[in-house]
Amino acid sequence: MRSLRDRWRRDRVLLLLALPGVTALLLFHYLPLGGHIIAFQDFQPFLGVWHSPYVGFDNFEPVFTGDPVFLNALVNTVIITLIQVIFVFPLPICLALILNATISERLKRLAQSILYMPHFLSWVIVVALFQQMFGNGGMLNAWLRSADLATFQIIGVPELFKLMITSQVIWKDTGWSTIIFLAALSRVDPAQMEAAVVDGASAARRLWHVTLPAIRPVIVLLLILRLGDSLSVGFEQIILQQAQVGAGAGEVLDTYVYNHGIVGGDWGTAAAVGLIKGIVGVALVLGANRLAHALGEQGVYAK
């Protein structure tokens, strides 16, 4: 081992290179963690973090006593996550299998270019597009009217809100999410496939016994990441459309924090809910990862 001085002389340029990035991460990822302290304060903006009085766990009351407004946000969040894990998560896998089975490279590349694109549009644009397509004056209803058919009110109906945001997620990200599965599929061993064919395995059997096991680690990995994100469901997407359906259908945990804290001025409660959400989020990732290890998978990081 070289002496510290030697290493410093050798690596100081590297450290200098790391400095701007490290500073940014410290200032905007680690320093804000200190801001969670206001979850235990009766925070007054004019007093600031340093001088606001401490109130113990008072701010956590809505969480512990099951305040209906909070519960509603929690339930909406969990329902949306469940819908998306069950109905949205498998779609890119299916689409990747279809793309992978497309032999013509040119056709495949064309389809990929088109299908990836919505991922790069902002939520404002996606929401605007959906409104223009499905709103009361939108394309669908205009067409129905011109054909003298009954029109549908889709936008602004609380019962359809979850369906709406789920379709938006599907439209925006299904194509892009195939990328990772396609990469995994390209690593399926052709020799194994050939052997399976020689042994008389049908296409369905090959899918089940060769292809899917080969991409299982990636599926598990992405599922873990999604579960770790259970309590975050498309904040920008929802805050844009919440006004149309009201808080009953449209409030999720993130919007609760924003609406109560920054809009409503109830900083303490909002920070308390945010803090709990953060802790549960980290616990979910670690828990899901441990589950993956228990099932013999690699997970996000090795043991």
Add this chain to the structure above:
Amino acid sequence: MTSRPAAAAAPVARRAARTRPRSGRGERPVWMGEPSKLGVGARGLVLGLGCLAVLVPFWAVLVTSIASPEEVNKAGGFVLWSNEPTLDAYRAVLSGGIVTRALLVSAGITVVGTALSLVATIALAYALSRPGSLLHKPVLLMTLFTLLFNPGIIPMYLTVKQLGLLDSYWALILPVLVNAFNVIVMRAFFQEIPRELRESAHIDGAGELRILLRIVLPLSKAVVSVIGLFYAVAYWNAFFSAMLYLQSPEKWPLQLVLRTYVVNNTPIGADQLSSSLENLPPQISVQMAILVISVLPILLIYPFIQKHFAKGLMVGAVKG
């Protein structure tokens, strides 16, 4: 948290990509046999419908933005074909009103932000691509750990406020300057460059900075352009940070204008557009023109970067 080396995965993917036929048509391996007509048809149908679902809204928006007022009135909203296209809506929007200003703001934030982000990300990724260097492990862990949690809205707001960045454009850039995921992707790419290249340059007397600029970066054009696209798109698309941190409407970027006048349907008139046109184009054409303008830059850059996506670039990064 030990990172499983990304290096293991990427070359495999690349090798697999090489063995695949280069020709456009592609060749079916012998063992596959002929696919059933039904299977091919079903696959074609899914891909075709998927692509239509992406393309039709764009088409409708584009045509409506250039349709003449008569055509818009006749259709009662969307127009799918225009016989007398006009650029009046664009003229109205780009003649110096709120949309023009927002466009300049967004462009400025995107250019400055992307440049700064790339510099900081490349530098950090290069420093982290050298295991065994001083403080390598703590810096790597610190970077990886930020992937696990997100500071939350309220603490972020308080931090930005404490740092005196409220209502400043820097509030839209500095908090998202470095994205750990992008650092890890880039680091994986740097680590794939044979170390002999670096070492021989070192023996020839090149310093770290010179090695980075003259050897590593020229070999990393693909990863730099893809990560650059990620950052640029994020800056261009940022909506909530602008809503949270910017208080004066005259500082609004395009996404906030889009939300106000297109999503929320706030009427947009001569006052907002400061247009000299005598008759303003129909409201919906103006709205669609704003929408097209906010999508266009992404559509223009996308084809140049898209070709890099398939190169197994992302694979390495999955295992952070």
